Amino acid sequence: MSVEFLERPTMEHVFQLEVRKSGALIGHIRCDEKGFYQYYRGPLNQLIYEFEDDDLDRMKQRVAAREESSPLTY
Numbered sequence: 001m002s003v004e005f006l007e008r009p010t011m012e013h014v015f016q017l018e019v020r021k022s023g024a025l026i027g028h029i030r031c032d033e034k035g036f037y038q039y040y041r042g043p044l045n046q047l048i049y050e051f052e053d054d055d056l057d058r059m060k061q062r063v064a065a066r067e068e069s070s071p072l073t074y
Contacts, residue, residue: 003019
């Protein structure tokens with residue numbers, strides 16, 4: 001099962017990616033006003049981020065490694 005990152009247009013945040021595993025939405029990555037990327041795990045989680053990084057590629061690698069080793073539970 002591979003993790004996919006799909007850009008999602010939004011008016012609330014400058015940048016947001018959907019994180020999908022086997023087509024199911026499992027979380028999202030947002031960029032805050034300071035340029036840090038934050039991973040919010042879970043399809044409805046908007047409050048508590050699990051990871052934060054200032055490098056998007058490194059964030060994607062970290063999220064993919066975590067989610068590929070986890071069972072799909074959402």
